[in-house]
Amino acid sequence: MKRYKLNILILVVVMLVSCLSCARQDFPQTHNAGEATGIHESNPEQEERTSIETEHYMLRKVDGNWHLKFYESREPGNNEPIGSSSADLRFESLEELTSKIINDSFDDVERRIIRQMFEENGDGIRIFDLTRPVTAVCPEGFVVKSVYWYGISYTFVLKDQADNTASLRWFDDAEAFETYFDSQYINRFKSTVTVSEPEITDGKSVYTVTTQRCVEKMVRYEPEPNVFIEEMYMIDTKGNHDLDDLFGKAEGLPYRIRVYNGASDIKYSVSISYPTHYFQPDELMQFGACRK
Secondary structure (H helix, E strand, O other): OHHHHHHHHHHHHHHHHHHHHHHHHHOOOEEEOOOHHHHOOOOHHHHHOOEEEOOOEEEEEEOOEEEEEEOOOOOOOOOOOOOOHHHHOEEOOHHHHHHHHHHOOOOHHHHHHHHHHOOEEOOEEEOOOOOOOEEEEOOOOOEEEEEEEOOOOEEEEEEOOOOOEEEEEEOOOHHHHHHHHHHHHHOOOOOOOEEOOOEEEOOEEEEEEEOOOOEEEEEEEEEEOOEEEEEEEEEEOOOOHHHHHHHHHHOOOOOEEEEEEOOOOOOEEEEEEOOOOOOOHHHHOOOEEEEO
């Protein structure tokens, strides 16, 4: 009799475990704040259903893109900018930014900036891929010092021991990069600026840029297809002492170097202001961006 009862008990336990397993498969996987492992599902079908509930918002993957949707709607008439989102949404690292998003650990000011500054649609605010975020590729000697978040993208601030600072901005798609490249490189100069015809020197195009306040030299070249480098030099401040103070330390060196890389899978731009030495093209090409 005891052996019979034991067999019955084992059968009941097996049936309960089986039922619980079926129920788990039928119910969408939802993870609470802090359960970061919920964004790394290996099963593609489960990954599409992945979501993380936090105190103030829901994180969901919709059509392959992550969205952050607040539970409460925006207040009518409360969409005016409240300042620079890049100035306020600064983080020590990409890991800190990702952790704050997953764990809903923003302060009230940061949360208000997110709600007012980032573009929102019916699915919420589209943000970067939490599963495989883009990280910076640094040349030797450079390290990430901070990250500025813009919603779907972010910018890395990189520094080396010689006090050189580089800003690396990556773009979510080719169209976003082309729009930025067009505004900053192709059509940057306004009618109040006079740009000379280029002189070709060692495969580089050298321009003289004249404004009401100064004369600059601009050097542009393309070391690889669809990779453009621009160097800006101050030539004459026309007696404007504020410009003397600002650009004096860059004497003999470009005061700004910019790289626009449209050839990589992840397109990006790099800006270096007041470099302490001349960056050769091969050094500049060591900057990059890749997915974890």
